[in-house]
Amino acid sequence: MTKTATSNFKLIKRIKAGSFDESKLPSYSLCLQIGIRDFQFCVVNKQTGTCLVMEDYKLENIKTINTRLEVIKEIVNKHSFIGSNLWDNIKVSFKTHKFSLVPGSHFLPEASSDYLAVNSEIKTKIEEVYYYKHIASSAVNIFACDKKVISWSKERYPNKSLQVIHQGSALIEGVLKYDDHSKEKTMFTYFDRGILHIMVSQKNQLLYYNQFAVRKSEDYLKYIMLVFKEIGLSPKTSSLVVWGLLKNDAPQIELLKKYIRNISFGTKPNFLKFPSEFEDIADHRYFDLYSIFLCE
Structure with a gap:
């Protein structure tokens, strides 16, 4: 096109x-x-x-x-x-x-702004929560x-x-629907324009989600390896699934392959036809x- x-x-x-x-x-x-x-x-x-x-x-x-x-x-x-x-x-x-994930059992709708204020500055004149x-x-x-x-x-x-x-x-x-109850901890990433999203799930349960601002290939490797360590994943045995707006031979992927053994591109979601x-369109986009x- x-x-x-x-x-x-x-x-x-x-x-x-x-x-x-x-x-x-x-x-x-x-x-x-x-x-x-x-x-x-x-x-x-x-x-x-x-x-x-x-x-x-x-x-x-x-x-x-x-x-x-x-x-x-x-x-x-x-x-x-x-x-x-x-x-x-x-x-x-x-x-x-500007976001914050909290357990549903601790959530009070009237305190929404307070949860968010812990890690984000909300400009009330131009932003809504x-x-x-x-x-x-x-x-x-x-x-x-x-x-x-x-x-x-x-x-x-x-x-x-x-x-x-x-x-x-x-x-x-999308990830929890896609995960299909994997018994092993799996990392899922989405490479967006200037942002890296990282999710970890196991047995259809969300263990981790965060996003990071990225500019160069080394940034992707740095944040993924940090989360690998934090969550207790192994670069030699754990799986990394990649979606996003990138090509199959993107420099970020080539760099990751040097350090992480089990990398694969995610497919189109099975919950849609x-x-x-x-x-x-490439399946991972x-x-x-x-x-x-x-x-x-």
């Missing part, structure tokens, strides 16, 4: 299945994902569990929240169907480093997201109750975007 661009965004990938029917939006789920560097969405037929559409936009020259919102508005306003208010449901996932109670684990994810983006989303889709989640929650739900048009569908 040829990349297309304006001054502030570039279409990286667009896939639309032949079975997508714009007249059937009321039976489709729209999953949006908003980051500092990108904007993505996918469309899932709820009745068949089939992913029908996926689009990935890279945002460029974005300096402020206002500029990012204006670019997202431009993409949506020019799009033939994403701005429709006919969807069965709409889920919005935010990529943000949300929380998501995980389905596949007892964890609650408390996170901050842009007030203006949320406000625009509610105005854009006035008749819908938006499900607001954190990117990490989508990944956690993918038409033949999606064969154009967009696992976070697809997993938004699991969050209820």
